Amino acid sequence: MRNLVLFLLVFLCTKAYSQKQQSALDTLETRYQQCLGNNQHMYNCAVTYYKQLDSLLNHTLQHLYSSLTPGRQQQLQAEQGAWEEKKEEYFKKIDERVEKMHKRTMEGLDDDMISTDNKAAFLKARLRTLLNI
Template sequence: MKRLILCLPLCICLNVFAQTSKTAVDSLEKRYQQCLSEGKSNFNCALQYYTQMDSLLHSVYTELYDNLDNNRRQTLQISQQQWEEKRETYFKDIDVRVEKKRPLTLSGLDDDMIVTDNKAAFLKTRIVELLGKHS
């Protein structure tokens, strides 16, 4: 019974954090779309979005890690390491594909914007996954 009483505030805290983080993801997405709709610098919009998603991912991971017991921390660490390997592979693959196609496309930042957007979407997927597993 004591464990249940002690666990309840943690569960409530994690749920509030998850809801707040989901709101943050939605807010970043909305600001990104607004920035793109202005049509000024899509690459800068994508770069800012990527940077913000990367920061949010770090915050979500840290918050979850800090609120888990040792067994669940270890599971989260392993999961994160596996995801980081997938991220590295995905980022390398997408960079190589774009560089191969660059001579065939118009010059400018469009390719870079698309790559950055795809990388941000990859991070967003991980954030949502972490929130879903631990909410």
């Protein structure tokens, strides 16, 4: 009975944390869209959004590691390692594509903004997955 109560308490705390993080993610998305809507410094908007998503992702991972059982921690660590490899591969492809585009376009910051936005979307997808664990 005691274990059941402890399990329920951990579950409820994790659920509340997940909802809080989802709200933070929604707020970041809203701010990003507002920034882009101003049509100025769009690259800076994308960089700020990317950095905030990366921070939120790292914070969420730290919380998950501290709240999971050792077995589940190992599983998450393995999943995260595989995701990191995919991320590196995806980001490398994006960077290569942007490098090729820079040679053909005068507005390099537009290409960089789109690249950063794509990278942020990759992080956001992982964050959404983690919030549903």
